[in-house]
Amino acid sequence: MGGSGELGEFLRRRRAAVTPADLDLRAPAGRRRVIGLRREELAGLAGISVAYYTRLEQGHVANASDQVLGALARALLLDDTQRAHLFDLARRPRRPARRRPRVERAHPRTLELLSALDHLPAVLLGRRNDVLAWNRMGHALLAGHVPFDAPDDPTTRPSMSRMLFLDARTRELERDWEHYARTHVGYLRLISGRHGDDPALAELIGELAMKSPEFAAMWAGGDVRECTFGSRTLNHPDVGPVEVTYQVWLQPDQPDHRLEIYTPGPDPAAAAAFAALERGLVHAAPSRASADTD
Known part of the structure; x- marks a missing residue:
C-alpha cells in the first residue's frame, strides 16, 4: 500500500476514534450516522476547508504543510507517537523506490558493549526486528532453542517478529x-x-498477515506504538516465571538499530532467576569447551 493510501486510512481510523464529546463540541440534534468526527467537523477544528481535507484523506495532496499536519494532530488528539506516524506517512513518496537496503551489520562498538554486559541479557535488533547480535544472557533468556551463532549469518538471523507469531x-x-x-x-x-x-x-508484514490470523487482526486495528521501555513476564523453561523490565538504547549513528537491555523486575524472585540463568551458562561452558576439543 502506498503512503497516500496509508495516510488516508490512518486519518479515517483516528477520525472515527474521536467523538464530539471528546472535544467538547456541541453535536447537531438528530441521529448521527458516524460515531466519530465528520469530515467537516475535523476540517473546521484544523482550520482547513472540507474540500482540502477530503483530498488529503483520499490521497490527492502530496505536500501538506507542517502547520496543517500539526493542526490535524491536535484536533485528532494524537499522542507523540501517533503524531510522528502522521508526519511519516504524509512525507512518504507517492511511489517509493523499492530498493532492497544494505545488509545490516552490528557496529563493533555495540558488540563490545554487548560483551561487557555479561551479567544482563542484551539483544541488538535491526530495522525489521531481526537479531543482529546478542550476548549469552540475552540468548538464554529469550531464545535458548535457537543456535547462539544464528545472528552471525544474515540468512539465518532470527526474526523476533516471526518468532513471536509463528514459533510455538x-x-x-x-x-x-x-x-x-x-x-x-x-x-x-x-x-x-x-x-x-x-x-x-x-x-x-505480508508473510505474517498470511500465516497468522492474529497478526492480521491486530494489523487491521491500525494501532501505532513506540516501544522503548516496558516490562514482560516470561515463562522461562529453565528458571520458571520471571518478571523483567527492558529499555532500549538507540544508536545515534545507526538510528534503525535498537539495543534492548533486560533487568530483573522488582520481585526478588526475578533477580534469583537471573542468577540461576547465569549459573546455568557458567556450568554449561566447560561441557561446550570439552565437546569442541573431543
Whole structure:
C-alpha cells in the first residue's frame, strides 16, 4: 500500500476514534450516522476547508504543510507517537523506490558493549526486528532453542517478529502474549510508516498477515506504538516465571538499530532467576569447551 493510501486510512481510523464529546463540541440534534468526527467537523477544528481535507484523506495532496499536519494532530488528539506516524506517512513518496537496503551489520562498538554486559541479557535488533547480535544472557533468556551463532549469518538471523507469531516456543515464553504482541504490531506499523521503501519489511508484514490470523487482526486495528521501555513476564523453561523490565538504547549513528537491555523486575524472585540463568551458562561452558576439543 502506498503512503497516500496509508495516510488516508490512518486519518479515517483516528477520525472515527474521536467523538464530539471528546472535544467538547456541541453535536447537531438528530441521529448521527458516524460515531466519530465528520469530515467537516475535523476540517473546521484544523482550520482547513472540507474540500482540502477530503483530498488529503483520499490521497490527492502530496505536500501538506507542517502547520496543517500539526493542526490535524491536535484536533485528532494524537499522542507523540501517533503524531510522528502522521508526519511519516504524509512525507512518504507517492511511489517509493523499492530498493532492497544494505545488509545490516552490528557496529563493533555495540558488540563490545554487548560483551561487557555479561551479567544482563542484551539483544541488538535491526530495522525489521531481526537479531543482529546478542550476548549469552540475552540468548538464554529469550531464545535458548535457537543456535547462539544464528545472528552471525544474515540468512539465518532470527526474526523476533516471526518468532513471536509463528514459533510455538517463543509464544509459550510470553505469559501475557496478546499484550506484548499488540505492542509489537504497533511498533511494526510505526516503522513501516517510517520506511515505506523497504521491500523486505513489506514482505515480512505480508508473510505474517498470511500465516497468522492474529497478526492480521491486530494489523487491521491500525494501532501505532513506540516501544522503548516496558516490562514482560516470561515463562522461562529453565528458571520458571520471571518478571523483567527492558529499555532500549538507540544508536545515534545507526538510528534503525535498537539495543534492548533486560533487568530483573522488582520481585526478588526475578533477580534469583537471573542468577540461576547465569549459573546455568557458567556450568554449561566447560561441557561446550570439552565437546569442541573431543
